[in-house]
Amino acid sequence: MSTSTTVTFLGGAGTVTGSMHLVSSRGRRVLLDCGLFQGLKPLRQRNWTDRVPQAASLDAVVLSHAHLDHTGYLPRLFRTGFQGPVHCTPATGDLLRIMLPDAAHLEEEQAEHANFKGFTKHRPALPLYTAADARQALDHLVVHPYEHDFPVGDGLIARFRRAGHILGSATVELRAHGATPATLMFSGDLGRPHQPILRGPEPTPPADLLLLESTYGDRHHPSDAAACLARIVTETAHRGGALVIPAFAVGRTQLLLWWLRQLEEAGRIPTLPTYVDSPLAIDASAIYLRHPEDHDLAMETLLDQGRNPLRTRHFQLARTREESRALNDLKGPVIIISASGMATGGRVLHHLKLRLPDPRTTVLLVGFQAAGTRGRALQQGAKQVRLLGADVAVRARIETLDGLSAHADQSELVAWLEGATAKPRRICLVHGEPESARTLARAIRDRLNVPTEVAEDGSAVPVR
Numbered sequence: 001m002s003t004s005t006t007v008t009f010l011g012g013a014g015t016v017t018g019s020m021h022l023v024s025s026r027g028r029r030v031l032l033d034c035g036l037f038q039g040l041k042p043l044r045q046r047n048w049t050d051r052v053p054q055a056a057s058l059d060a061v062v063l064s065h066a067h068l069d070h071t072g073y074l075p076r077l078f079r080t081g082f083q084g085p086v087h088c089t090p091a092t093g094d095l096l097r098i099m100l101p102d103a104a105h106l107e108e109e110q111a112e113h114a115n116f117k118g119f120t121k122h123r124p125a126l127p128l129y130t131a132a133d134a135r136q137a138l139d140h141l142v143v144h145p146y147e148h149d150f151p152v153g154d155g156l157i158a159r160f161r162r163a164g165h166i167l168g169s170a171t172v173e174l175r176a177h178g179a180t181p182a183t184l185m186f187s188g189d190l191g192r193p194h195q196p197i198l199r200g201p202e203p204t205p206p207a208d209l210l211l212l213e214s215t216y217g218d219r220h221h222p223s224d225a226a227a228c229l230a231r232i233v234t235e236t237a238h239r240g241g242a243l244v245i246p247a248f249a250v251g252r253t254q255l256l257l258w259w260l261r262q263l264e265e266a267g268r269i270p271t272l273p274t275y276v277d278s279p280l281a282i283d284a285s286a287i288y289l290r291h292p293e294d295h296d297l298a299m300e301t302l303l304d305q306g307r308n309p310l311r312t313r314h315f316q317l318a319r320t321r322e323e324s325r326a327l328n329d330l331k332g333p334v335i336i337i338s339a340s341g342m343a344t345g346g347r348v349l350h351h352l353k354l355r356l357p358d359p360r361t362t363v364l365l366v367g368f369q370a371a372g373t374r375g376r377a378l379q380q381g382a383k384q385v386r387l388l389g390a391d392v393a394v395r396a397r398i399e400t401l402d403g404l405s406a407h408a409d410q411s412e413l414v415a416w417l418e419g420a421t422a423k424p425r426r427i428c429l430v431h432g433e434p435e436s437a438r439t440l441a442r443a444i445r446d447r448l449n450v451p452t453e454v455a456e457d458g459s460a461v462p463v464r
Contacts, residue, residue, distance in 0.1 A: 004025075004180055004182075004462055004463075004464070005023065005024065005025040005026075005176040005180070005182040005184065005462070005463040005464065006023070006024050006025075006460050006461065006462050006463065007021050007022065007023050007024075007032075007184065007209070007211065007428075007460065007461055007463060008021070008022040008024070008458075008459070008460040009021055009430065009455045009456065009457055009458060009459055009460075010022055010051050010052060010458070011033075011035060011037060011046075011051065011073075011457075012033070012035065012069075012430045012431045012455075013430055013455035013456055013457040013458075013459070014433075014434055014437075014454075014455070014456065014457045015037070015039070015040075015043060015370075015371075015432075015433065015457075016039075016069070016215055016368060016370050016431055016432060016433060017035060017036065017037050017038040017039060017043065017069040017370055018035050018036060018037035018038075018043065018046070018047075018069060018073075019032075019033040019034075019035035019064075019069055019070045019188075019430070019431055020032075020033050020034055020035055020051065020052070020073065021033060021186065021211060021430070022052065023156075023174060023184065023463075025153075025155065025156060025176040025178075025182075025463075026154070026155055026176070026178055028059050028153035028154055028155065028156055029054075029057060029058050029059055029153075030058070030059055030060050030061070030062060030152050030153055030156060030174070031052065031058055031060070031061045031062070031077075032061075032062055032064070032172060032174070032186050032211070033061075033062075033063060033064055033070045033071070033186075033188070034061050034063070034070070034071055034072075034073045034074045034077055034086075035067075035068065035069040035070040035071060035072055035073055036068050036069055036072030036073050036103075037069075038068075038069055038342065038344060038370055038373070039342070039344075039370035039371050039372035039373050039376075040370075040371055040372035041372065043372070047073065047076065047128055048128065050080050051073065052077060052080070052082075055077055055080045055081045055082040056080075056081035056082060056083065058077075058082050058084055059084055059152065059153035059156075060084050060085050060086070060087060060152040060153060061074070061077070061082070061084070061085070061086045061087065062086075062087045062088075062152055062158055062172055062174070063086065063087065063088040063092055063096075064163065064169060064170055064171070064172055064186060064187075064188025064189065065092055065163065065165055065166055065168055065169035065170065065188055065189060066088075066091075066092045066095035066096050066099055066166065066167075066168060066169075066250060067166065067189070067248070067250065067251070068099065068103055070188065070189070071096060071099070071100070072100075072103055074086065074096075074100065074134075074137040075100060075103075075104060075128075075129035075130075075133035075134045075136070075137045076128055076129045076133070077137070078133055078136045078137050078140070079129055079133045083140070084140065085140055085141075085142045085152075086137065086140045086141050086142065087142050087143075087144060087150065087152060087158065088141060088142075088143055088144075088168070088170075089143060089144065089145070089146065089160055089168040089169075089170050090143045090144075090145065090168065090291070090293075091167045091168025091287065091291040091293070091294060092143075092167075092168035092169070092170070093141045093143040093168075094168070094287045094290070094291070095166075095167065095168060095250055095284060095287055096137075096138065096141065097138055098280060098283045098284065098287070099249075099250065099280065099284075100134040100137060100138060101131055101134050101135070101138075102279075102280050103134065104127070104129055104130055104131040104133065104134040105131060106345065106346075107127035107128045107129060107130070108127045108130060108131065110125075110127070110345075111124070111125045111126055111127040144160060145160075145293070146160050146161055146162055146170065146293065147159065147160070147161065148160075152174070155176060155177045155178050156174060156175070156176055156177075157174070157175045157177070158172060158173065158174050158175075159172075159173040159175075160172060160173075161173070161202040161204075162198075162199055162200075162201060162202045162294070163187065163188050163189065163190055163191055163201050163202075164190070164191025164192065164193070164195070164198050164199060164200045164201040164202075165188065165189040165190060165191035165198075165201075165251070165406050165407070166189075166191075166198075166250055166251035166406060167197075167198065167250070167251070167254075167284075167287065167288050167291055167294050168291065168294065169188060169189060169191065170188060171185065171186065171187050171188055171190070171201070171202070171204060172185070172186040172188065173185055173205060173207070174186070176463070180464065181464075182208045182209075182463040182464035183205075183206065183207045183208050183209075183463075184207060184208065184209050184210075184211070184463045185204050185205070185207035185209070185210045185211070185424065186210075186211045187204070187210065187211065187212045187213050188213070189213055189215070189406070189407060189431065190212075190213055190407065190408045190412075190413065190416060191406055191407070191408060192221075192405075192406065192407070192408050192409075192412055193408075193412060193415070193416075195255065195406065196255065196258045196259070196262075196296065196298060196299070197254060197255065197258055197288070197295065197296060197298075197299050197309070198294050198295070198296055198299075199294060199295070199296050200296075201408070201416055203416070203419045203420050203421060204416070204417070204420045204421075204424070205420070205421055205422075206420070206421060206422035206423075206424070207424040207425070208424070208425050208426070208463050208464040209424065209425065209426050209427075209428060209461070209462075209463045209464070210424035210426070210427045210428070211428055211429075211430050211455070212413065212417075212427050212428070212429055212430070212440075213407070213408075213413075213429075213430060213431035213432065214413075214429040214430065214431060214432030214436050214437040214440045214441075214454075215368055215407045215431055215432050215436065216368070216402075216405065216407050216408065216409040216410065216413075216436065217410050217413065217429065217432050217436040217437055217439055217440025217441075217443075218410065218435055218436040218438075218439035218440065219402065219409050219410060219436070220409050220410060220411055221402050221403050221405060221409045221412075222402065222403045223403070224403065225259075225401060225402075225403025225404050226259060226262070226263065226268075226403075228401055228403060229259055229260075229263065229269075229401060229404070230263050230268045230269050232362060232364055232399050232401070233260075233263070233269040233270070233272070233335070234269055234270065235362070236333065236360075236361075236362040236397075237269075237270050237272060237333040239360045239362075240332055240333060240360055241333065241355075241358065241359075241360030241361045241362060241396075242330070242333070242334050242335075242336060242351075242355050242358075242360070242361050242362075243272075243333075243334070243335045243336070243361075243362050243364060244336050244338070244348070244351050244352060244355055244361060244362070244363050244364070244396075245335070245336065245337045245338070245363075245364045245366060246338065246339070246340060246341055246342065246343045246348045246352075246363070246365065246366075246375060247281070247337050247338070247339065247341050247366055247367070248339065248340070248341035248367055249278045249280040249281035249284055249339040249340075249341075250280070250281070250284045251406050252341055252366055252367050252404070252406065253276060253278065253281040253284070253285065253337055253339075254281075254284070254285055254288050254310050255404055255406065256337055256366065256404065257274075257276070257285070257310040257311065257312065257315075257337075258309055258310060259404070260274060260312050260335070261309065261310070261311065261312050261313075264312055264313055270333070271312075271313050271314055272314065272333050272334060272335050273314045273316065273330070273333075273334050273335070274312040274314060274315050274316070274334075274335040274337070275316050275317070275318055275327055275330075275334065275335065275336050275337065276315075276316075276317050276318065276337050276338075277318040277323075277324050277327060277336060277337070277338040277347050277348075277351070278318075278337070278338055278339040278346070278347060279319050280339060281337070281339060282317050282319055285310050288310065289303065289308070289310070318347075324347050324350070325350075327351065328350070328351075328354055336351055338351055341366075341367045341375070342367070342368075342369050342370055342373035342374065342375040342376070343373060343374035343375045343378065344373050344374060344375075349387050349388055350388070352374075352385075352387055352392070353387040353388055353390065353392050355396060356385070356387075356392050356393065356394050356395065356396045357392065357393045357394075357395050357396070358395065358396060359395045359396065359397070360396075361395075361396035361397070362396060362397045362398075362399055363378060363396050363397070363398050363399070364399045364400075364401060365378065365379055365398070365399065365400045365401070366400075366401050366404045366405075367404075367405060367406075368405065368407065371433065374387070378394065378398050379398065379400055381398075382394055410439070410440055410443055413440065414443060414444060414447050414448070417444065417448055417450070418447075418448065423448060423450050424450060425450075425451075425464075426450070426451045426452070426453075427441075427444060427450055427451070427452040427453070428452075428453055428454070428455050428461060429441055429452065429453070429454045429455060430455045434454070437454040437455075438454060440452075441453065441454055
């Protein structure tokens with residue numbers, strides 16, 4: 001039996017989605033994250049494979065946060081034999097209890113639709129996993145507060161610290177004891193230091209190896225995000241059009257609502273009817289209000305005053321399908337926030353199909369758009385996109401607002417490293433497209449003089 005500790009990259013290496021890193025130490029095997037691949041078809045097809053060798057022999061899964069590109073493969077993992085504990089923070093556990101059943105429902109719905117329409121190579125089309133698989137995964141959740149050690153296997157101790165990305169997001173410290181002790185740090189998705197709602201990311205402790213995300217490793221977010229959002233809302237209102245915002249149900253929707261409320265109260269935008277058309281986002285917003293351990297001071301203050309920080313003046317929720325369809329009849333200036341954030345599925349597709357041909361419409365992209373997604377196609381100037389079986393002309397104005405991203409940019413990632421109690425011995429970059437990761441690696445080597453490499457899909461590296 002080897003006494004060393006290694007990490008094998010099973011996803012999230014060379015791409016932004018599919019986060020999954022297998023830690024092996026003295027015969028113990030722990031999975032850091034268990035995410036779905038999204039975007040390009042060759043990546044999505046990997047979700048249908050048994051991505052984790054001998055899944056039944058895993059000791060545990062440790063999750064950094066609830067987004068599906070970090071957790072969405074969990075039901076499939078249980079389907080292939082895993083029966084161990086899944087460790088996460090309390091808020092991540094609460095979010096997963098709404099997100100995994102929702103993801104399973106969509107899988108079952110898409111399979112049923114493919115069978116009904118007959119556009120499937122497989123007869124019958126099957127879901128990637130079912131609601132029963134999702135329930136099984138949820139039965140194995142074990143929650144831990146920040147800053148508390150917990151065992152994940154013989155000789156392996158983990159600890160969560162705030163990552164500031166979404167509610168419940170955490171960095172993961174994993175310490176291997178024994179003849180060759182080693183400390184692995186995993187950033188998960190790292191948030192930004194001064195974003196509203198959440199406390200900022202906490203400094204990283206010393207580590208032999210740091211797995212660091214690199215989503216925006218080659219970019220710097222604009223500092224005037226609020227001003228840009230105010231301009232876009234105001235210009236769209238003056239054109240008499242709809243502002244359609246594809247937004248992740250967890251994290252981005254809540255941040256948008258915070259800023260829209262702030263801008264309204266400051267008189268910087270007109271007060272417009274604002275609709276959240278996503279049952280998942282509605283439920284997630286309620287969970288956001290219930291976890292003060294993650295709230296920053298401004299969020300705490302508003303809640304103490306009895307105010308809802310995630311609600312605009314003319315605010316309406318569309319939970320049912322009938323309420324969602326009714327939005328098609330809306331005229332004049334209106335804001336519609338709907339999932340999914342990369343326009344890969346969900347109710348936002350119906351809004352895009354209806355409103356993309358209208359030049360008065362603005363589609364605002366407020367998150368990272370992975371290669372192969374409709375969001376990326378719109379961002380790159382596509383004149384036509386395929387939506388719900390039809391080719392739809394794009395006459396709407398397409399805007400991108402990176403300043404609302406919940407991912408740290410290059411300067412913020414480097415500043416987080418500079419604020420560490422001690423530099424890591426080595427850094428390996430994950431969760432980024434190749435050019436973004438390479439650019440960040442150069443910046444870290446130049447600024448911090450820390451050996452930094454880019455993770456390669458399927459490769460294994462020693463922790464120490």
